[in-house]
Amino acid sequence: MTSTAEITEKYIENHPSIKDCLKKELLNYTQLSKLIAKELEIRNKTSIEAIQIAARRYIRKIKSEDINEDKIIEILKQSELEIKNKVVTIVIEKLYYPEKLIEIELKIKKNKDLFYSIEGSNAITIVTNEKYFEEIKKLFSKNLLETHKNLILIKLKSPKIIEKVPGIAGFIYSKFAENGVNIIETMSCWTDNLFIIEEDHLSEVMGFLKF
Template identity: 30%
Template sequence: MTKRIGGLGTGSVREAVWRVIDRDPSIQHDLSRDLINVRALARYCSKLGIGGTEDAIISSVRRYPAGSRARVQYEAARNVVGQSSLSTKSHIVNIALSKGQDAQDVLPKLFGLVRYEKGETLRIVQGEESIKLLVDERNLPKMLELIPRKIVLNVHKGLAEIDLKLHPKAVETPGIMLVIGSELARNGINMYEIMSCVPEMLIFLDEKDVLDAYRVLFELCHPQNK
């Protein structure tokens, strides 16, 4: 069942159709490459609640400006991502801890278990109520020996990390996350966690998805090879 989007029933047919396109970078991208069936898109717009005849909606789609702000911004971000490089790492585990004094006391001890010179991983994400540790699976037993069991909320194995080394322009370019997230979502790939350490963006996902994700992001980073 197609979800009806609020706010599309007011104004002219053209305005309503353009709002649908503005909200969906995937549609914008496919339109710019002439990869979308305009009549099928018109029917999709009708299902969202846009009034008017199918021909009127088709006409509005065809008049969508090639230089619209949303499309220009998306393509600019895509071009910046296209100048990036990437690498992968498997056998990553997420340890979720409840936030508090016990977690604060144990964290310094965990740093001593990680051999950065050997490429081992320790990523930390702090939320309002919990702390996530993303570590190499081989270090999991040693860490769980030090961490009080009462503060361990969850241990999630079978993750992989994709390290996307972005072009320096990425830090001042809107839409970088949108481009990456949209391309992965279009291919049915879920991101378990995402964090950044400029100019790097770290994406964590299930190991079963890492090959497909690498292919999608490689094509995004090397558009000339497609």
């Protein structure tokens, strides 16, 4: 059976505005407890008191998270952003790793252009420059699943210490979610985190990734 503390924490986690107010100590715990009890249809007085206790414990917990958040922000302040425009993604069916894909990869890299391939269970996503879009579409016309054009690739290059601090990826992804920006594709390599977004969101993303 789910405990009152677990129910309370889950409720707060699902309501970011309440969580934010708790962090800033802007909420009355009694009123918050009554609100949670009402919405979750908890009538028992003892349970309402337990909600209040759980909420107070939760504020201590998220304040300790803020200490880690300070570390995350400090690392991100030392990070650099690299932007590439005219990026496309092409998703092909994964029947095998096609020889044609290796050939086009070698060609693009020989030209010192952008190329990434992400291999999933049933598909392979190709990330490259727009000028290769039609050529790749033609090569894999029978196995084509999805394409995206007019994209931007954002590379966040961080110091080596990033691998020792937990929560950085979650913190960054939350910034995209909070600002309503969809990530078309994402990947990472050691200290680099890459995000592919629609070009219309570039200025917005540059704003919330400025630390």
